[in-house]
Amino acid sequence: MSIKRINAIIIKEFKQLLRDKRYLFVLFFFPVFLLGMFGYAVNFDVKNIKLAVMDNDNSKESREFIKTLISSEYFILSGYIEKDSDIKPMLDNQDVQLILVVPQNFSTELAKNNGKPSLQFLVDGVNGNTALIINNYITSAAMNFNAKIQTGFAEKAGITSLSPINFQPRFWFNPSLETTKYLIPGLIAMILIVTAVVSVSLSLVREKERGTIEQIKVSSVNTIEMLLGKAVPYVCIAMLNGILVLIAGMLLFNLEIQGSYLLLLLTTSIFLLAGIILGIFVSVVADSQQVAFTIAVFLSFLPSFILSGFVFPIDSMPPIIQIITNITPAKFFVAASRSIILKGAGVSAIYDQLMYLILYTLFFLILAVLISIKKEKEL
């Protein structure tokens, strides 16, 4: 292996990249632009739930309950319904997400000793996640209302409290339970890996397609030198991109990094290296740009979105799928960067993720070299 020959390949590759100004613009502009746009779009916060009410009781008590519901930031009253037949079309059309039906005997039942008045809530369950959170809000609204009745009741009876367990949940790291900050690292991972894998995967294939690869082959450059020389310029571009995207994330979304900047940068670099190597692997396997593009998309796009833990928690996946999640380096980056950014974790908490990433990179590098040597022999 000669540094001089690798250098020559690097310079050639850089020159080629710099020639296509439009492409470079796309490569640097879009990741930052898309992060800015999507960052505002990614959140699971459930607020402003559209609510319709059918109040068959129409009493002081029922109105009071409705008032407590809509005075919270979660529910918005979008109207009253008069008849049963209006319920289905409203839910079908997604005019509202929730319908409250107050039965006729609500206030009379409420006045009884040990009475059990019930309220009916009809939830649009199509999005199971949102519906579940709506269910939780409803439960706590009913419980708060009960607690209010009980305190009033207890005061009259001269007892301090009727609730034997005083339960206090507390939330660490993110007390307001906003989801955006948790999702931004995943978004960064996805944008960076798609850019890295797709951009690099085409570099080698293009030479195969145009026939310029023969010219390189007849020179004294060997396979490993060529792969390394090809990788370096893309690593530089990807690193620059990574830094830009991280800065944009911090500025646009007030992402306060609790842990060390240096550690975050190191994690990002290892992750990008893994992405580049994955791209090199694709370009060794594919023979045409179209095939390379297809494999790159199927390897980087959807896996980094769905299998990385970015949107769907890995713990909820079936065991076999949990093993398959290792196909995307984004998985390790998402876990590590979340720990650094949100929890301020140090090396000791994330070193296993970093080791996985390094192993992953080595695995695909060796695989790429082996396949490319084998392909050369076949020629």
Place this chain on the structure above:
Amino acid sequence: MNTILHFVKKEFLQFKRDPKMFIIILFAPIVQLVFLGYAANMDVENVKTAIIDRNRTTESRLLIEKLEQSGYFSIEYYINDYKEAEKLIEKGKVICVLSFPVDFDTKLSRGESAQLQAIFDGSDGNTASIAAGYMIKLVAEHSQKIVLTARDKSGKALLIPATISAETRNWYNPTLKTRNFMVPAIVGLLLMIVTLILTSLAIVKEKEIGTMEQLIVTPIKPHQLIIGKLIPFTILGMVSVVVVLTAMRVIFNIPVRGSILLLFVSSFFYVLSLLGFGLFISTISKTQQQAMMLSIFVVMLPMTFLSGFSFPIENMPYFIQMVSYLIPLKYFIVIIRGIILKGVGIGILWDEILILFLMGITILYFSSKNFQKKIN
């Protein structure tokens, strides 16, 4: 007409020459559908929990058992103090730590209020809020039971205030599983990827290889060329619609409640709009590399994030909601979820279907227009 037919034949001959591509286009979506369909699940179950039990009595154990039996919490560790709790949470080993005070049982037996504390790792706000909701509900149930047993034991006819109960019924998806919600949308994503991969390179490839000049000197007209490119891709796109929808039905056993015909018709319009985007990119790009980057950045990523696939559009800021109106996948997701999960028909979905159709026609018109200009 004849010219177009010849051109279509040429395109098919080209497909036949690249069998690797054909196999990938046909099978990759199925493989991905299987993996992603099983992975796309936001259900919160078996929340990893650690317990600090300073009480160690039947009272505390009763509640712990109740949590474990609910299926929502799985007790992974019994620890002694908050220091250990901090480590476990930081490493992501547990999401929740529940702590019982020393006097938990004595307070209960005296009829006083016992303090019970839980810490949740809030960094994943979604999971934390759902898990906390489960726990609040379970503790409240337990609490109610303690009150009732105390009353029964005392034998006195105590006055008990009325408690309202919220009876929730979740329509369309009573078990609130997220998989049925996600899989149809993944179908939409896969169709997008397949059609874009096919079409975004269609014209730029001929430009790069130099065969475009040959096409231009033939008597074929630009709109004929676009139509000739379109027909094979539409056929391939529809094949992939059939394959992916069948796979969804067979593998995930998701029944289609509404009309299957309507599902296919709207899939056709959706594919048409995607073909339009693909061909448009292909006409404006100079190299295949540019075309690929554009289709990823301008079409695939925005479609994925702004379509309401996983992030509800209602939550987005107003400006971004406006942008989402330009996303065909947004309409297709409403349609496919509506037909499959709710069983609604054209009476409710007509506007989405119409928009998809118009989008397809408009963008196809513009790409053929743009192509014409380039040639002249």
